[in-house]
Amino acid sequence: MQQDAETWLQWAGTRDEKPSTARRPLFYPAWEHLPHEDKLPHADIITERLDTLCQLLSWRDSESEPTSLAPVVVTSIQALMQRTLAPEVLTASMKSIRVGDQMDPLDLVEWLEEQAYEPEAKVTQKGEISLRGGILDVFVMTHPWPTRIEFFGDEITSIRSLDPNTQKSRETMEHLTFSPGGELGLLKKAVEANRDSMAFASLFNFLPTGTCLVWCDPGSIQESAEDYLIEVPEEDPYYLDWDQVLQKALGTSFDNHSLEPTSPLPGDPHALGFSEEKGWSLFDPQMESMSHYRPMGTIRPEMHVMEAQRKNFMEQMHRWLRQGFTVVVVCHHEAEAHRFSEIWAEHRLDEDGSSQPQVLIGTLREGMIAEALQWVVVTDAEIFGRYKIQRPRRLKSAHAVATRSIMQVDFSDLEEGDYVVHLQHGIGRFQGLRRLPAMASKPGQETSEQGAEYLVIEYASKGWSESPPKLYVPVSEAHLVSKYIGGGKSRPPLNTLGSKRWQTTKNQAEKAVRDLAGDLLKIQAMRDAESGFAFETDGAWQREFESAFPHEETQDQWDAIDATKKDMERPKAMDRLVCGDVGFGKTEVAIRAAFKAVMGGRQVAVLVPTTVLAQQHYNTFADRMAPYPIRVEWLSRFQKPSQAKAVIQQLATGSVDIVIGTHKLIQKSVAFKNLGLVIIDEEQRFGVAQKESFKQMRKLVDVLTLSATPIPRTLHLALMGARDMSTIETPPQDRLPVETIVIPFDEEVIQNALRRELQRQGQVYFLHNRVSTIEAVA
Template sequence: MLPVQSLDTYRPLGQAADDPQIAEAQRREFFRQLHRWLRSGHTVWAVCGTEGELQRFDELWTEYGLSKRDDEPQPVRTLGQVSRGFLIEPAKLVVVTDSEIFGRTRSQRPRRLKSPHASATRSALEIDFTDLSVGDYVVHLQHGIGRYLGLKVLPVETRTTRSGREKTEGGQECLVIEFGTRDPEQEPPRLFVPVSEAHLVSKYVGTGKAKPPLSILGGKRWSKAKADAEKAVADLAADLLKIQASREAQLGHAFGGDTPWQREFEGSFPYEETRDQWSAIQAAKQDMERPRPMDRLVCGDVGFGKTEVAIRAAFKAVMGGRQVAVLVPTTVLAQQHYNTFRERMAEFPISVELLSRFRSKKQADATIDGLAAGSVDIVVGTHKLIQKNVRFKELGLVIIDEEQRFGVLHKEKLKMLRQMVDVLTLTATPIPRTLHMALTGARDMSTIETPPQDRLPIETTVIEFDEKIIRNAIQRELNRGGQVFFLHNRVTTIETMADRIRKLVPKARLIVGHGQMPSGVLEKVMTRFINGEVDILLSTTIIESGVDIPNANTMIIDRADRFGLSELYQLRGRVGRYKHQAYAYLILPRHAALLSDARKRISALKQYSKLGSGFKIAMRDLEIRGAGNILGSQQSGHITAVGFELYCQLLKQSVKRLKGEKVERRVEVTVSIDFLALNPGEERAAEREKAKPEQPEFEVRVPRSVAASVDGDEDKTPAYNPQPEPRDVGRVPAYLPFDYIPDTRQRIILYRKLAQLSNEDDLTQLKAEIRDRFGPMPKPVERLLRVAELKLLAAPKNVTSIETRDDKIMFTRNGSLITLSGKYPRLAKRTPDGRLGELKRLLRAL
């Protein structure tokens, strides 16, 4: 066995040198060692994780003058993942990795999201409008807002029609929806919506805690609300696009491509980027390289890596000779960002400064002077940055964290900034995917939905104030070397609480922090906690705003019933930022356990402990703050009036229309085909044809060549018999059978997808999905998909109704029935499947 030797003696990796010049000298010496190995006959492999790192390795090799002679051996370069380099002397083999080349250790993260909660996270920002529970408010597209009462299978009834045939109805599953009534004495009317029309119903999501009034069936209020929302949406889309257009017309600064230092800086990120994070970084850098000012919004759950996107954009701006301002809502967060930026850029000659109330006047003045002179490259600060006395020599990029937390005046100033420089806005307020899609083209947005690989969901426990549980929780965290947040949101009684905790855990080092302290004292408190000098931070909600302390993984929230859901979610997101299991304890007083509102909020929080579930949380509280923040508060009323999903659909259409793009207008096609049973229980066998009476001998039979083709191949043009005898072919099933898809919710989702198809590609994808998930398709499902195809063919030709009655084909276009030479086209095939083929060919021929 060959001995494997570490490269630590040649390239020690541990604490990076504080002085960039020393770090550079160490690297240069290591490269010379690689060159010596090559000249002594060793094979040297350079293994890097990305193309950019390999490119930087080449640049350094050339920069150090090691590639001058062509006849000299060169290192073998390759992409790969090796944690550390090694030397096998007997085999004369040296393997070096990006760790030795760039002088840092990388925390390896598998590229694929293996854990179930991580892969589930991607869907957390999808609002599931089909996820209905009994009692939920729903929106019916034609009738308005109602209350969902559950599913019901209608009883099967048989009645005789005028023509003497028996017609079977019922047996179908329906969603039962209760609507409003003008007379409180009357029982509210109910609407039975067949599952096959479930696409007309979606969950109602508003913007506040108020319950919406139920619509009255046949009343005018719903159509008026829809019309008002449509008008408001058109105005909003016009405003958004006007801002977009004026920015397109403005000439900004176009930054150059990535520099060698940029590649090296990005290579020094100690983790592997998640897919969403990588695309957000690329989008921001591409925006900066365009001549128009950037205005990009990056949304992502707490701790999903938005800051790294900002850091790379800032580095690019500085490399392009411009200054960067990082604007944050609170002083504590400013300190944290300042530390992060300084730490990441320590190896590069970049000057990072802080401007907040934690700084003395002398320090602040020096920073302001440095900004005006151009000696300060990046400044992190609170609203002090927007004051009149702050002047920049060459401002190129403004990064705004949690813009919605700034006041109106500050926001106006930020609006002015947007027209002149590149702006990157970060927010942890989740943006629903539906809204994101609706705003595509009107607002540049990136969403980061994937959690870092090794992150675990937070374990949430609801308790009454129990000293034993609290002591055990604190002790368990301290035993594993962690820290504890204890949240008590009453400044008047915070010291009393501090005494109680000190008695519970006498050995723990406790410190108190709240917003009424002098700024210097508060800074010291937070700094000591961040540096790990104390074990427990007892504070008010000052810790809500983005403070990142990976070592604090237990949070205890006193009187959790006094907080709103989104606030609780943000607070709880302060723990679990690292790979340790995090715990959150929500303390309720005894009587609060009975308050239904508080209980609902807290059960929602426990239910959505999954990562990235911020939006589902906001949805449960019906507070789409993300929507309000982006669209402005005046739109909230319209979202409340028509529900969120319909609002987003209207917005999407308006944006497309104003941009001059083709709006795929959905033409609703009604289908009434008498040989198909679209619901269970409507099937009927074909009646046997009566024997024809014997014909008289003297009748002359004229052979007709046309009739011979009647039962030929489906693809030939149907023969239209001038006076045919109607043939009964029965009614065959064309729906999703219970035994093929037993789960009702899955059936509703598929019916919705069928109704929302807009082109034949979507239909092909849906077919493949059904086959993949549920196995080979039975005949009823195939027919249902063929009916969907008929609708897709009819819509672009303005055919609004497809009806068959006996052998007659009745298509309605632009309000009138289509006839050939004054007569209805006729069906000639004897089988339902053959007849579907005829309808398809006729629609194609229109």
């Protein structure tokens, strides 16, 4: 819904020659939980609601400025029916501070608690505060990062944004504006104090006189409103009913417009009130899209079919030009624009050069047609068949940015509570530095002489009734202590001083190192002795291919992709391990590496442990490579012998660029003409014999290993630096955590859950554990 409004505004901004980014739509979402339920809405939803309301107040206060552009608000009928804080209450719940201001930190904390902020020992979530002496940490709901405020007495000396993971400062700020720490909390206080008539409002109260309301398919809106009210208890003070919504909307203060699904796009965007004086919309406008002319859909066509569809689409564009239409082609970057020009020239539709579409560089989700204006906008997605997957914007969580591997933290930066390893005594817990008197006969004895500093390490006690013993390590022996590095986030068990368990662990590790050393030296010597193939830097097709990725890459993904491509461009064989959870984007790293290898004239082998995974990877690789002259095949036991034999022959002749398969790929009967890259997915699931074959592959070609749970030996090689490693620990921006609720079977709860999911046009997967009664339940 919000992307449709952005698309319309970008088009309107192009016609008016105004920057489209000057008027970015605001999003006002609905609570996903009802107020009478035990769960609070997600913090990101409250953040966007409050942020939109605060921006509306700010714009309304500065409405007299001539350069101020009226914002556009996109919402749903459910959000419009939900009451919120009145503008006066919201204004009273906001406060601004600056460096140098005088105020008692205790008074500030008391005020923040009144605004629904929760005191915590450590700030990690939005709406939390933590006061320690003269330092106040607060996570403002409308800010992406926590903030640290330092006091000297009653004077604010500094304001800095804070990393919630490391608790370190990020950047200095001159001022800070507090928003309410919650929405429902303040509303419930108003209900308890019987002040609902003064404290309650709706989004309508934040819109000035003359606001243009654009209703998209009013019939469906009313139906959704009535279905939504079924879930709301009678006389619920937090909601407006449909009649109340109409009464507010159809009053004299607003200018209403109705758009049915079949309504054509208005000839003039300003006809709907989108002007500097009236720039408001509560519902996304409909427009006539390019759906009837798109050459490709979501199903991957064969190459000849795709080319035929593209030619027909080009001919349609030429017909528009002959009919006097203005045709504008919007490309993401110069490479796309250059490729479109080449394709247009190849079809020779305008040999005299009299009719040419206009090519612009920009970002547009999809094209549109305005028949009355004879205006057509086409995007590179319609031409090349790659449609970006866009979802409603969410504020980037600080946790998504701050969630980084512990292996990327400076190991020398020890803090109290960190796990450390002493070379002789094993794993302990670091308790900080302590100065002991120089003449003390035992720790804790006081003397008047200046002593030395010691690292204090706590170990496990021998019995439950004993206090944990502490080891005092002189700073001069600090080289014996290192920070504990372990896979996963589980806490390691502490060793006991004087026990044999640590020595046994050391002996096992030393034996594993000796076993590994021989193989490692042989492989590494072979790789160093022979020069690998150095791929060229990224070309236009590589950039075009990567820009077609239908999702937004995370920073961890970018780091892994960049490191992999740099390895491939070196004259040494690559051996890189990419670790990341399922769904975090490891496959995209492999796809881009495979494309780069094929563009360099080399073949790619993708090894997977199961036939099901081989089929999935084949579909993914084939879909992404479809617009390019790249042939993708696969090998597994599901294929007929004749099919497998044909693929093997084509690998030997070089007619297959990318092959995906199981252990069949490492059989002696499979030969490649020019293998350049081996991608191994989930190496830990292969057997010992297959791993021996992998070692032979690593001697000659680049190897990229993907794994969510690497085996200890593979992880050990990466941690010690013998293999390069990239970690992807940041989930995709739109990926939400799974919420699991365990309750006794209740038909009413299930019915409400199903109805709510279907109302939001979602999908339901109902798992029943009895085949004999599954029809009765259905």
